[in-house]
Amino acid sequence: MSASVTVADPRKARAVTAPRTVRRRNALLGLLAWVCGLVFFLPIAWMVLTSFHSESDAATNPPSLAAPLTLDGYREFFGGAWQSGPWPALANSLTASVVSTLFVLVLALPAAYALSIRPVRKWTDVLFFFLSTKMLPVVAGLLPIYLFAKNTGFLDNIWLLVILYTSMNLPIAVWMMHSFLAEVPVALIEAAQLDGARLPTILARVVAPVAAPGIAATALICFIFSWNEMLFARVLTGVVAQTAPVFLTGFITSQGLFLAKVCAASLVISLPVLAAGFAAQDKLVQGLSLGAVK
CATH class of the missing domain: 1.10.3720.10 (MetI-like)
Known part of the structure; x- marks a missing residue:
């Protein structure tokens, strides 16, 4: 009694692996897009956070994320030093x-x-x-x-x-x-x-x-x-x-x-x-x- 050997169709194998490759590539591109977005957004977020700090807290090195928030910078901008x-x-x-x-x-x-x-x-x-x-x-x-x-x-x-x-x-x-x-x-x-x-x-x-x-x-x-x-x-x-x-x-x-x-x-x-x-x-x-x- 001879054993039967099943040979996989190369075209079917490629058809199965192609969606996985596309999904993996899309996931990597999506991750890269998120990283680029965060790189551009972090300076803006840091500027917004610093605007709510006092001058002494904003000038600390390294900067303090847990510094108390204040509106002194906006009060100064909207007429504190300029009439x-x-x-x-x-x-x-x-x-x-x-x-x-x-x-x-x-x-x-x-x-x-x-x-x-x-x-x-x-x-x-x-x-x-x-x-x-x-x-x-x-x-x-x-x-x-x-x-x-x-x-x-x-x-x-x-x-x-x-x-x-x-x-x-x-x-x-x-x-x-x-x-x-x-x-x-x-x-x-x-x-x-x-x-x-x-x-x-x-x-x-x-x-x-x-x-x-x-x-x-x-x-x-x-x-x-x-x-x-x-x-x-x-x-x-x-x-x-x-x-x-x-x-x-x-x-x-x-x-x-x-x-x-x-x-x-x-x-x-x-x-x-x-x-x-x-x-x-x-x-x-x-x-x-x-x-x-x-």
Whole structure:
């Protein structure tokens, strides 16, 4: 009586081991994502915790996690050492960021429309020209801009920052919106043209609603860049047009660095950007992934 030998099918073996390999790889990628997230989140969590400590506890080495919590840093930020508090600086930052972002959207939308939906001749050269304007270091143009502002009386003027932020963010906005508007169906635009719609109507009622996620993502990026900019604001403003990042540097004095107050001020100044990102996170994800999946 001969013994029967069963030979396993190699294809079936690979089919069984493949899901295990995929699950193991996904688990490792998930673990790596959590580690990267914690690496980026820990400094923010440490800043938040330090903002609720007193200056003496914040300056200890090594720092004490069990130190008593206090709101002294926030009281100091909201008017303890400055009579007017941070409100003028926050208002200036909000004005410069919001107005410049609106100007960027108004200028970038027709430009991106011309370069994507109704492409002009040598539109790739135009896009690279926009990109080349970002290759000049900002500090290289600081002295001419300062001399111009000084001779024209624009020093310490918030509208100078609006113009600068608009010119700085416009190339990025055109590049971003060009890829977003390329996904707009041409049939919708042709139908609107057959109905007699002119270019402003097409941009406002046809292109803008379809590309709303991309426009929202562009607006958020421009707002963040404008809110965080400090070099021009530090050199070209004084007291009247001082922005929030410049106000933040006032906590670094000849007496030293007041760590708890700086952390409290940094957290408060970061809140508008965090709130804008949280409110527009769905539009941001849709906009940045627009066209990624066909």
